[in-house]
Amino acid sequence: MTNTKQRNKHVSISINRRRWLKFKGLKRGYYSFITIVAVYGISFLLPVLINSKALVVQYKGEYYFPAILDLIPGASSYYPGTKFGQNVPGEANYRNLKKEWESGTDNWLVMPFYPYNPYEDITTEGNKMYEAPSRNHWLGTDNTGRDVFARLFYAFNISISFALILTLINYLLGITIGGAMGYFGGKFDLLTQRVIEIWSSLPMLFVIIIMSSILRPSFFLLIFIYTMVNWIFLTYYMRAEFYREKAKDYVSAAISMGQRSHIIIFRHILPNSLVPVITYFPFSVVGGIAMLVGLDYLGFGLPPPTPSWGQMLAVGLENITKWWMVFSPISAQFLTLMGIVFIGEGIREAFDPKVYSRLR
């Protein structure tokens, strides 16, 4: 009786599910994963959290939602000040409106949680450049009077997005080309290897610097340039993995039953070849972030006024006495990279078939 019960209770788990359970058990990596994913998810809502535009404006019986419109790509959230009876050139200044409407009007508005945006020069409101952290500006202001706290968070979103897109494109290219080299072997492999050797012997840092000084760097141009350098690395792994896996008997079995090549590649070999590239994924993201910071720092990165840790760091190091300008980007970068490295460590361990391989 108990025997049959036990047998029915047996739950089969796939390798991947077992790895996920193991990863969940590794607290440091798992909590870092939750935190980074959560913060990154929330960072897409930044326009309604950290923004100088109002969430809701009620003016003369009508409602406006400028900050929320910022969430929708392509939608225009621009309202001239005159629309709300404000005597300013250009866009409305909602923080001032709020003060003006505090008494004696039916109009009202709700500001976001942190009412400054990363691009606006707030020296017009009596603030100074390089203002130390205060109740209004939690991490002070920078060399052109922009709020550091706001810039820090927008830069987080941009950095991670940049690194993720970069890594995904690299992976796509590296897995496809490396996998094809390993699977087809022979002349194709030989030829591609020689091309890769020539390609990888180009001094890429200089190529990047030259290219970004000729062309106006943009988010996608930078991704394109980095991809040209980075996809090569993965082909080495994938080529070796495919070479090893395709010689295994389960692939021979699939061939001997007449399975088609694309199914053998995608269903049999690929899922069994991804371990090194998955464990490498977080470190590749770390590399992408660090690279962007480096180029921004040198001034070859994203064009100003894009919020970026590298640019903030450069400004900070020019004015080393303004500690918040140095401290903020470094801590942000440190915490982010550390979190991702913890994730990487957790994944690596979850994929390790050995049970006790952790240094304690």
Add this chain to the structure above:
Amino acid sequence: MSRHPVVDVRGLKVHFPIYGGVISKKVGTVKAVDGVSFSIGKREIVGLVGESGCGKTTVGRAMINILHHVAPDVEIGGRILYHFEDEVVDFATLSPRETRKYRSRVQMIFQDPYASLNPRMTVSQIVEEPLKLHTDMSEPDRRNYVIDLLGKVGLQAVHAERFPHEFSGGQRQRVGIARALATNPDLIICDEPVSALDVSIQAQVINLMMDLQKEFDVSFLFIAHDLSVVEHISDSIAVMYLGNLMEFGPSNQVYHHPQHPYSKALLSAVPIPDPNQKNRERIVLEGDVPTPIDKPSGCSFRTRCPIVEAICSEDVPELETHDPDHWVACPIVKKTNEVKSNEIQ
């Protein structure tokens, strides 16, 4: 040779070129299989024995035409004639693509049960795959048939949704057997199917295979390096050495009256359970097996042969009839036989 052969292998050669140097010049050839002929009849079990490295697996892989996959420039010579119901097909000249439609007719059971099952697929997915390819069964039919097959190989329905890593070596090999049987093939090549298993399980698995062989009316090429196992189960035995067949004949003939000096040596190494037979002559071969890259001229066994003579280095000896159906490739054995029969006359 046999009257109703499923497959007729004639002068099979498998040579792997070796490349070296900066510009990948061909620097040599591994003559893994160098002229092998035998045939397997309907419902027959042929045992293929020989030391490790002599080319048994390569013969098996050539017979299912999957060598190109790992070695794209492999050179295959000779003929591998399959006699399917209505046509005769030569796998030695067919490209892998052309072979596809005949694949369901010949299957293989692999040596290493840990590498031969895809770790990402459940047992039912593994056994179902050939059915998807070669039958137009509906999904529920396939499922039922898979459960059926699992039952036949001694597994239960609850095992169907499990992954290979949850099984022992013996159970995995049973899954491999079920997969090979799924398309109801004419021939299954069993490449040392039990040599990776615990000794206690080997007999179980072999007995299971024998039962299934009768039930499914299938022929076996049973590759092994253990002569006593092969003698027990097979109808004929082929003895292989360094890419060549030395002897081929009915099982009890080869086992009890081996003619070729290499077969004799192999047999003398088989442990005998009967202590009274201890006085049996024990032949210990001297020297090492030469490499298949640089084979000796003439008979490949001559460097270690106890009865070697000058003619042995001249031509590669052909398999010749010793008795009807009993073939030996040795010029010395041939000579002594001729002398004997002349004396009788």
